[in-house]
Amino acid sequence: MFPWSNEMSNSQQKNAGMPQLPRELIDRLTKPFLQFLRIEAAAGLVLLLFTVAALVLSNSPWSHAFLSLWETPMGIQSGSLEFTRSLREWINDACMTLFFFLVALELKRELVLGELRNPRMAVLSIAAALGGMLVPAICYLMLQSGLPGQNGWGTVMATDTAFVIGCLALLGTRIPQSLRVFMLSLAIVDDIGAILVVAIGYGSDIRWSAISLAAIGLVIIRAMAVLGVRSIALYFLVGGGVWLAVDMSGVHPTVTGVILGLMTPTGKWVSDERLHAIFDRVVAYPPGDHWSGNTEDRQALRMAEEAARETLSPVERLEIMLHPWVGFVIMPLFAFSNAGVSIVFAELVDSVTLAVFVGFVFGKPVGVFAFSWLAVRSGMAVRPPGLSWMLLAAGGLLAGIGFTMALFIANLAFNPSLIDSAKLGIFLASFVSAVAGLVLLMWLSVRSKASRAGGD
Numbered sequence: 001m002f003p004w005s006n007e008m009s010n011s012q013q014k015n016a017g018m019p020q021l022p023r024e025l026i027d028r029l030t031k032p033f034l035q036f037l038r039i040e041a042a043a044g045l046v047l048l049l050f051t052v053a054a055l056v057l058s059n060s061p062w063s064h065a066f067l068s069l070w071e072t073p074m075g076i077q078s079g080s081l082e083f084t085r086s087l088r089e090w091i092n093d094a095c096m097t098l099f100f101f102l103v104a105l106e107l108k109r110e111l112v113l114g115e116l117r118n119p120r121m122a123v124l125s126i127a128a129a130l131g132g133m134l135v136p137a138i139c140y141l142m143l144q145s146g147l148p149g150q151n152g153w154g155t156v157m158a159t160d161t162a163f164v165i166g167c168l169a170l171l172g173t174r175i176p177q178s179l180r181v182f183m184l185s186l187a188i189v190d191d192i193g194a195i196l197v198v199a200i201g202y203g204s205d206i207r208w209s210a211i212s213l214a215a216i217g218l219v220i221i222r223a224m225a226v227l228g229v230r231s232i233a234l235y236f237l238v239g240g241g242v243w244l245a246v247d248m249s250g251v252h253p254t255v256t257g258v259i260l261g262l263m264t265p266t267g268k269w270v271s272d273e274r275l276h277a278i279f280d281r282v283v284a285y286p287p288g289d290h291w292s293g294n295t296e297d298r299q300a301l302r303m304a305e306e307a308a309r310e311t312l313s314p315v316e317r318l319e320i321m322l323h324p325w326v327g328f329v330i331m332p333l334f335a336f337s338n339a340g341v342s343i344v345f346a347e348l349v350d351s352v353t354l355a356v357f358v359g360f361v362f363g364k365p366v367g368v369f370a371f372s373w374l375a376v377r378s379g380m381a382v383r384p385p386g387l388s389w390m391l392l393a394a395g396g397l398l399a400g401i402g403f404t405m406a407l408f409i410a411n412l413a414f415n416p417s418l419i420d421s422a423k424l425g426i427f428l429a430s431f432v433s434a435v436a437g438l439v440l441l442m443w444l445s446v447r448s449k450a451s452r453a454g455g456d
Contacts, residue, residue: 043327044166050332051339051403055427058340070337088337092411095330097243097257100195102322103161104261107188109315112266114181124372124381125185128392131371132186132399133157133193136363143355152352152413152422154201156359158194158405160430161187162331164398167434174445176386183395186368192258194405199255202412210249217242218259225265230310232318252412264318269310331404338407341423352418356425360406361432365396372396394440400433402426 057066070091075084085093111122136156144150164187168180221238229235239260247253312320372392375381383392403426410422 044162046332050336054336054339091337093253097254099326100254101257101261102326103191104258105315105319120382127371127375128368129186129189131367132364135367136359139363140355140359149352149418154197154409155406158402159187159190159399160401160403163401178384178387179391195258198252206250210245214242214245264315266313266315268313341420350421352421353425357429360400360402360429364400368396368399369393394437398437401430403430
């Protein structure tokens with residue numbers, strides 16, 4: 001019998017007497033799917049499958065049609081006004097804005113409500129992320145300075161959150177929760193840093209009139225929050241206008257997602273005490289046929305529905321709403337449209353491929369470990385309980401998985417003649433980093449288990 005089966009049966013017995021929602025045939029079909037979506041490694045698995053599919057198709061007889069599909073122009077045109085871009089650009093610019101919005105939401109939740117409320121623990125993740133960005137970029141520039149690929153230094157600065165968390169999930173409870181929190185925080189800060197690099201290092205000429213329009217839009221959003229506007233649809237409408245203004249400004253539009261995510265409130269509108277009081281009012285009405293029309297009891301029911309929704313902060317509500325779409329639609333679609341590359345083994349010794357590989361596989365772990373050690377040694381940061389230096393070193397190896405964000409920046413940084421070499425370096429580095437990190441974590445887990453058994 002599985003070790004968790006007793007807990008499941010006890011939970012089922014405990015809930016047996018509780019009232020449940022009505023069950024329909026469709027529930028039997030959707031329940032297994034919903035359980036799959038809740039698995040921590042599921043998003044990483046789907047992302048991996050779409051990546052492999054893109055690599056297979058781009059090296060098959062259908063490669064030309066597959067790669068040409070993403071260059072299909074889409075948009076609107078009315079007279080002299082034209083707003084079009086390729087399908088790949090829509091995915092990279094518009095869809096990825098939601099990804100960065102979600103990343104910013106997670107960062108704000110961690111800073112205000114989560115583990116990073118402790119400033120010294122937050123400094124550890126920030127220092128590790130900073131080292132994991134600077135050292136790889138320096139390694140890359142040392143190998144590419146003065147060469148055609150010099151502008152690609154930003155490619156090696158990012159860590160792929162989905163793949164890193166997916167790798168940790170494979171090890172389950174064999175690794176401490178402190179490592180998961182550290183790596184998640186590192187990856188989130190890393191992604192924020194990467195989008196700032198995109199905005200500053202790979203933006204075009206700045207149009208200040210468009211920046212002014214975007215600023216006005218942000219002021220409107222802030223005023224809506226102060227006035228108590230709670231319609232998510234309305235916020236998305238105004239946010240879309242801000243995105244258009246930023247897109248016209250010359251700054252990469254995905255920075256909009258970061259700004260709006262950090263502006264999202266973490267306070268809930270309805271307290272737990274008020275929610276219980278409202279529910280008590282609903283329960284006070286006896287069952288019968290009076291739940292129709294604009295009656296007082298029906299108004300109380302509608303109030304209870306709204307109160308139940310508003311007991312979650314906007315940050316939490318938006319995270320719950322966006323996680324499935326980002327993890328199972330946007331990220332796989334991004335990988336499917338960007339991971340296609342014709343593999344030429346001669347490019348394995350290309351200078352760009354080598355520089356990307358060195359930046360991720362060597363620069364990332366060195367930067368993460370060195371900056372973490374300096375932060376702790378200086379007294380600015382503290383290691384959480386259970387996070388040993390060896391575990392942190394293993395996390396540094398996993399940080400070399402730079403897949404999604406690396407592809408994102410590579411598309412901006414490299415010209416068409418170098419992009420395939422850069423992608424090949426990203427794939428190789430991500431694979432080696434994942435294997436090295438997992439092997440070290442498994443070895444540490446076995447050694448820890450043997451140590452505990454010897455102590456017994």
